[in-house]
Amino acid sequence: MAEGVIFDIKKYAIHDGPGIRTxxxxxxxxxxxxxxxxxxxxxxxxxxxxxxxxxxxxxECIQICPREVLTRTADGIVADPAKCDLCQTCAAHCPSEAxxxxxxxxxxxxxxxxIEKDTAFYDQSGGGITLSGGEPLMQxxxxxxxxxxxxxxxxxxxxxxxxxxxxxxxxxxxxxxxxFLYDLKLxxxxxxxxxxxxxxxLILNNLKLLSQNKARIQVRIPVLPGINSDAENINRTADFxxxxxxxxxxxxxxxxxxxxxxxxxxGMECIASDIECPSDAHLKIIAGWLEKSGxxxxxxx
Numbered sequence: 001m002a003e004g005v006i007f008d009i010k011k012y013a014i015h016d017g018p019g020i021r022t023x024x025x026x027x028x029x030x031x032x033x034x035x036x037x038x039x040x041x042x043x044x045x046x047x048x049x050x051x052x053x054x055x056x057x058x059x060e061c062i063q064i065c066p067r068e069v070l071t072r073t074a075d076g077i078v079a080d081p082a083k084c085d086l087c088q089t090c091a092a093h094c095p096s097e098a099x100x101x102x103x104x105x106x107x108x109x110x111x112x113x114x115i116e117k118d119t120a121f122y123d124q125s126g127g128g129i130t131l132s133g134g135e136p137l138m139q140x141x142x143x144x145x146x147x148x149x150x151x152x153x154x155x156x157x158x159x160x161x162x163x164x165x166x167x168x169x170x171x172x173x174x175x176x177x178x179x180f181l182y183d184l185k186l187x188x189x190x191x192x193x194x195x196x197x198x199x200x201x202l203i204l205n206n207l208k209l210l211s212q213n214k215a216r217i218q219v220r221i222p223v224l225p226g227i228n229s230d231a232e233n234i235n236r237t238a239d240f241x242x243x244x245x246x247x248x249x250x251x252x253x254x255x256x257x258x259x260x261x262x263x264x265x266x267g268m269e270c271i272a273s274d275i276e277c278p279s280d281a282h283l284k285i286i287a288g289w290l291e292k293s294g295x296x297x298x299x300x301x
Contacts, residue, residue: 002144003107005044008024011118012121018156019126026132029041037259039270044134044139052076055098065089069083086101129155131143158178158180163207174215183221187233207244222255223255234289234290254277254299
C-alpha cells in the first residue's frame, strides 16, 4: 500500500469544491509562490514549528535534545536547522505544546478511515474529498491509489492543482477525478517565473490538455494587487480560459495575509508582507473584465 506525506486533513471544508468536503493536504510543491498561504506544504520533508507565545521558557527541550541543537534567544528557543535531525524529542517533552512537527507519513488506508467517518455529510450535501497541498501530483503513487480507493466508495473526487506536472500523469489522474480546481496565476511567462520560480508553459499546456479530454475544471485566480490584478493579465487570462470548453467558471480568490504567522512558526521568511489585500470594489472590477470574455465568474472559493 502506498504511503504519502501530508500536513493536514481538514473536515467540513466548504471552499474546496461542491458541498461539504474533507480536504487532504499533501506536502511538497514544485512552485515557490511568493504569496503562498500554505508554506508548510512547500517542502515534502517534516518541519519543526515553534510558537513563541506558548513557550513558558522552562528549557526542558534544551536539556532533553539529544543533538544539542536548541538555543535560548530573544525570539524564544530556536533550533539550528543544519544540525537538527527532526527526531521530535523536543515536541514530545514540551509541557506547553509550543513545538510541533508538521508533516507525517500516512497510508491510503489511514486516510480512507478518516474520510469514511463523514460520508453522511457528503451524501447530504453533494460533497466528497478534495486532494490539495502543496501539490498532490508530486506524490503520484499515493495520489492515484487514494483516488482509486475513494472511487470504490463512490465519493466525489476533486484535485486542487497547480498543473505543473507530467502530462501523462495528469491524464492518468484525470481518469479518476471528477473535478479539477486549477490555479492560474500569471499569463506573462517572465513574470510567472519571477514570482513562482517556474515557467507557466507546462501549466497552460496541461490546462488545454485537460479541457481537450473533457475534464471538469474550475479555474482559480489568486488576486494579488501589484502582481496579477492588472487589466492586461486579467484580460489575457479571460481570453485563454474562454477558449477552453471544459472550464465551468473562474473563481477569483482575494489574497489575505493570514499565513504570516505560519512563516514565523516554521522559521521561514514571509516575502509577501508588502502585498495588499484587494478591496471588494477591485474584485468586482476584475470580475467585470473576466465576464466580458463570456466566462462565468465567482468571487471566492
